[in-house]
Amino acid sequence: MKxxxxxxxxxxxxxxxxxxxxxxxxxxxxxxxLPGNEVELLQxxxxxxxxxxxxxxxHLAIRKEIAxxxxxxxx
Amino acid sequence: MAKQIKVSLIGNPNxxxxxxxxxxxxxxxxxxxYPGITVExxxxxxxxxxxxxxxxxxxxxxxxxxxxxxxxxxxxxxxxNKKDKDYPDVAVxxxxxxxxxxxxxxxxxxxxxxxxxxxxxxxxxxxxRKGISLDIPLLEKELNTKIALVSARKGEGIDELxxxxxxxxxxxxxxCFDALSFAPDYxxxxxxxxxxxxxxxxxxxxxQDVNFRKVDKQxxxxxxxFKIKPESELKRLQQKETIKRYQFINxxxxxxxxxxxxxxxxxxxxxxxxxxxxxxxxxIFLAILLLIFQAIYDWSSYPMDLIDEAFAxxxxxxxxxxxxxxxxxxxxEGIIPGLGGIVIFIPQIAFLFLFISILEESGYMSRVxxxxxxxxxxxxxxxxxxxxxxxGTACAIPAVMATRNIENWKxxxxxxxxxxxxxxxxxxxxxxxxxxLVIPDEKVGWIFGYQSLTLMxxxxxxxxxAVGSAWLLNKILKIxxxxxxxxxxxxxxxxLFKNVIINVIEKTKAFVFGxxxxxxxxxxxxxxxxxxGPNENFSNAEEIITELHPxxxxxxxxxxxxxxxxxxxxxxxxxxxxxxxxAPLGYDWKIGIGIISSFAAREVFVGTLATIYSVGSDEEExxxxxxxxxxxxATGGPLFNLASGIxxxxxxxxxxxxxxxxxxxxxxxxxxxxxxxxxxxxxxxAYSVALIVYQIxx
Numbered sequence: 001m002k003x004x005x006x007x008x009x010x011x012x013x014x015x016x017x018x019x020x021x022x023x024x025x026x027x028x029x030x031x032x033x034l035p036g037n038e039v040e041l042l043q044x045x046x047x048x049x050x051x052x053x054x055x056x057x058x059h060l061a062i063r064k065e066i067a068x069x070x071x072x073x074x075x
Numbered sequence: 076m077a078k079q080i081k082v083s084l085i086g087n088p089n090x091x092x093x094x095x096x097x098x099x100x101x102x103x104x105x106x107x108x109y110p111g112i113t114v115e116x117x118x119x120x121x122x123x124x125x126x127x128x129x130x131x132x133x134x135x136x137x138x139x140x141x142x143x144x145x146x147x148x149x150x151x152x153x154x155x156n157k158k159d160k161d162y163p164d165v166a167v168x169x170x171x172x173x174x175x176x177x178x179x180x181x182x183x184x185x186x187x188x189x190x191x192x193x194x195x196x197x198x199x200x201x202x203x204r205k206g207i208s209l210d211i212p213l214l215e216k217e218l219n220t221k222i223a224l225v226s227a228r229k230g231e232g233i234d235e236l237x238x239x240x241x242x243x244x245x246x247x248x249x250x251c252f253d254a255l256s257f258a259p260d261y262x263x264x265x266x267x268x269x270x271x272x273x274x275x276x277x278x279x280x281x282x283q284d285v286n287f288r289k290v291d292k293q294x295x296x297x298x299x300x301f302k303i304k305p306e307s308e309l310k311r312l313q314q315k316e317t318i319k320r321y322q323f324i325n326x327x328x329x330x331x332x333x334x335x336x337x338x339x340x341x342x343x344x345x346x347x348x349x350x351x352x353x354x355x356x357x358x359i360f361l362a363i364l365l366l367i368f369q370a371i372y373d374w375s376s377y378p379m380d381l382i383d384e385a386f387a388x389x390x391x392x393x394x395x396x397x398x399x400x401x402x403x404x405x406x407x408e409g410i411i412p413g414l415g416g417i418v419i420f421i422p423q424i425a426f427l428f429l430f431i432s433i434l435e436e437s438g439y440m441s442r443v444x445x446x447x448x449x450x451x452x453x454x455x456x457x458x459x460x461x462x463x464x465x466x467g468t469a470c471a472i473p474a475v476m477a478t479r480n481i482e483n484w485k486x487x488x489x490x491x492x493x494x495x496x497x498x499x500x501x502x503x504x505x506x507x508x509x510x511x512l513v514i515p516d517e518k519v520g521w522i523f524g525y526q527s528l529t530l531m532x533x534x535x536x537x538x539x540x541a542v543g544s545a546w547l548l549n550k551i552l553k554i555x556x557x558x559x560x561x562x563x564x565x566x567x568x569x570x571l572f573k574n575v576i577i578n579v580i581e582k583t584k585a586f587v588f589g590x591x592x593x594x595x596x597x598x599x600x601x602x603x604x605x606x607x608g609p610n611e612n613f614s615n616a617e618e619i620i621t622e623l624h625p626x627x628x629x630x631x632x633x634x635x636x637x638x639x640x641x642x643x644x645x646x647x648x649x650x651x652x653x654x655x656x657x658a659p660l661g662y663d664w665k666i667g668i669g670i671i672s673s674f675a676a677r678e679v680f681v682g683t684l685a686t687i688y689s690v691g692s693d694e695e696e697x698x699x700x701x702x703x704x705x706x707x708x709a710t711g712g713p714l715f716n717l718a719s720g721i722x723x724x725x726x727x728x729x730x731x732x733x734x735x736x737x738x739x740x741x742x743x744x745x746x747x748x749x750x751x752x753x754x755x756x757x758x759x760x761a762y763s764v765a766l767i768v769y770q771i772x773x
Contacts, residue, residue, distance in 0.1 A: 045448065046449060059564040061445045
């Protein structure tokens with residue numbers, strides 16, 4: 001199984017790998033979700049969705065299916 | 076003549092841009108709409124020094140010039156169109172010191188547009204608490220701009236900003252770096268094909284799907300010298316551009332911004348732990364909702380009673396002071412009650428927007444969206460639908476507008492379609508008067524009265540129907556749209572009193588002058604229709620009645636004449652015409668008139684009944700007593716009994732009786748198809764439910 005943001009546990013930090021999927025909106029990239037940036041899972045709502053993240057200092061929430069498209073490497 | 080400078084205020088959401096705007100302009104602002112769309116257009120005037128005035132335009136919050144919503148389209152349409160009358164002499168980009176990195180992305184894009192640009196770094200008061208220090212001269216040099224360090228909360232730094240605006244001609248118009256250098260080949264060809272245009276502007280025209288009035292996208296599409304790439308490749312290039320911009324920003328901030336993590340203190344994590352908690356988060360949200368409802372019903376009832384009495388008194392005094400005649404009747408029976416019908420809603424609307432703006436300003440609303448997204452998605456809605464559904468309890472119009480930040484078109488459309496089911500404040504007067512008539516004023520147990528329980532049930536019914544039809548629409552509608560949902564979770568802030576108050580005033584004004592106009596116009600039309608008749612039955616009412624009932628007292632005679640007149644007035648004929656349609660629901664022709672006239676706006680129903688029952692009457696008897704005394708000609712029993720009352724309540728709960736909402740839905744969905752579907756579906760549904768309920772209960 002690939003490691004993605006969706007597989008992170010609360011409080012875990014990771015580095016974003018290459019972003020390849022076309023369904024990732026440009027807006028998310030513009031908010032700091034770029035390769036090499038650090039991401040931390042702060043909180044999830046019930047059923048793990050949406051996920052509340054700290055990406056590169058930006059605090060934002062995204063849905064699980066988008067999170068599952070962003071590959072990361074746990075640090 | 077005074078020197079005029081046009082300023083555009085641009086910035087990410089949650090940077091305190093509106094606070095800066097409020098500080099610069101005070102109450103000296105106007106809110107309008109952009110032509111054709113319902114994006115709020117805020118303008119204000121700021122006096123800089125003797126003879127120099129700045130006209131400040133507060134553009135909608137945007138994360139970048141790559142627009143993904145109507146609000147964001149507005150920003151780039153203005154900034155790319157030099158011929159627009161609002162095209163700025165100087166752009167002021169507002170950023171938040173805590174999110175400088177992300178905020179600078181938009182700044183670097185604005186810098187590429189050949190507009191003199193000032194960077195405001197707001198929330199400077201938080202720097203020490205967050206352990207942040209800035210090297211301003213270095214940042215100014217690297218970013219090729221002037222920086223104003225502002226604390227909108229404390230009102231600091233505004234004078235410096237005003238000075239910078241005044242001397243805008245000395246600002247640089249040049250970009251701070253070349254963001255398009257990653258694909259020299261492609262962009263080289265583009266520039267070569269259109270040598271006299273700015274490269275970044277061309278690039279925006281190619282990638283953005285907005286309506287550029289003066290700049291012609293077609294020109295680039297058909298150009299033989301240059302081929303536009305397919306969309307997926309354009310997206311790759313946009314990604315590369317974004318990465319390039321962040322590389323530049325990271326390099327600048329590495330030198331110019333120091334964050335001492337040890338000095339940073341934050342309450343965000345602690346607050347989030349409670350407010351987004353799997354149990355306590357929902358519990359607190361529910362408690363806040365209850366508080367809001369309490370305020371809307373209970374607290375606002377005091378000023379509402381006062382307003383009601385004041386208008387009744389005004390009507391009487393006017394009547395006593397002025398000589399009698401048709402014109403004075405129009406004032407005392409048409410215009411004053413009509414105005415009263417508008418003003419009476421002000422306390423409720425003000426309370427609702429007070430709470431909504433406090434929740435938004437404090438950053439809490441984003442947590443609600445976060446908590447509710449999963450639940451709402453089951454019904455085809457989004458977490459962001461919660462705000463419109465809550466706003467819908469005041470009025471569907473701002474609620475439909477509030478759907479604009481839902482990115483997914485299907486979720487947005489469904490939200491728009493179901494919002495009119497929530498119990499808006501216009502239904503409230505209808506509910507209140509009918510409940511008072513048909514539901515006994517008794518208590519169950521110690522606290523709850525049947526009447527307030529009925530009202531609460533009606534609210535639940537509204538929400539339930541909204542959510543239920545959303546679920547249904549989600550199954551029926553075959554719209555493919557990418558499900559994407561990104562929401563910023565801003566830091567918690569104590570709401571700024573000034574911002575909240577200005578927002579409440581603006582929203583209330585919009586209601587009074589927007590919806591108010593319709594209500595007033597309809598009240599006047601109704602009065603005219605009820606005060607004149609097409610034939611001699613109306614004009615000779617006095618003789619006819621006196622002849623028929625020679626033995627009655629003067630008072631009884633007057634009442635008979637008044638109701639006879641009404642029956643043979645224009646409105647009486649209209650009511651009679653639709654009586655066969657509404658009779659199976661338990662209504663007579665007078666209620667029929669109420670329903671016809673409230674087709675434009677629900678709150679007109681009570682106003683109509685007030686007009687109908689007060690035309691020609693001098694006594695102070697309340698409308699409620701008159702309604703209670705009405706007899707159903709068909710059954711001989713009281714017209715307003717449990718069966719017809721419940722039927723009427725349900726009719727109003729479901730019927731789409733609001734022209735303004737239909738108009739706004741047309742604007743927001745850009746087609747007549749959706750408002751028409753809404754109108755037909757809701758009307759049939761309301762009629763059927765009312766019919767079934769009346770026939771069962773009767």
